[in-house]
Amino acid sequence: MAQVAVDLAVEKATVTTNGRRITVGDFELTMFSDGNYWLDGGPLFGIIPKPLWLKKVACDEKNRVVTGENSLLIRGGRQTVLVETGIGNKFDERIRKIYEPEAKLLDNLTAAGVGPESIDMVINTHLHFDHCGWNTERRNGRVVATFPRATYYAPEGEWQHGQKQYLRDHVSYISDNYNPLIQSGQMKLVTEDCEIIPGVSVRTIPGHTRHMQVVMIESQGQKACYVSDLIPTSAHLDLLWIMAYDLFPMETIENKKRFYDEAVPGRWLVIFTHDPAIPWGYVKETGTGKYGVELVTGS
């Protein structure tokens, strides 16, 4: 088992999602990584015993697993859309030590010639800090929009939940990531499933949180889905492999099953938010409650 873990660690150190590209009908999708951060393997895999998850991922001496931060750039329509903005760089030293975030999203976008002003729309699937960190940045002591021209979209129920600062999950909701945008009128709170631009829509799938939305991309009969924390990595494909962070685990399992009922026969490209090495793939059933990913070659 130790050998398997080492092999996986080596593989993940050399493979990255950043810059990976694929087309879905008229859309060109490019993955931009905010770099990796570290999460404890316990909550990351919920009720799954460590000896089992160690067969799929490696952990360090602190039990931490390398976790990716994949933002998706959608081009090809009239507008350029960025789905999720990673973990950002507004952390204090204490948080920085726990998660060791790399905060590379802006650098990676810029290196590819995608300046912050070229983003027309930003979609946040939910408002946990590791999904909307680069929504804003600190400039001259003020928190301002990182993407100055963009209209931002997030589920209204997420914002309301975050404002309540519940003991259970208040650490996940950092208001600097969204409140300045709401105050400036730059963020629109979405109350129901809707189309953001033709071919790109949001769909609510409860489980991880009550109001989390996935992003559907549809063109020329092809479909892709950015599944957010419904299936955070390709190691979470099996129905019961869900995170302990989920507020409604029974709903996650049920909704994952429903999702597969559509996505597997429909050959949807499934796009992973937190996989450090595999940006996307087609899901296939390998047994009862068990699923695997068919990798896409050449992307």
Ligand SMILES: [Zn+2]
């Ligand atoms: Zn989350």
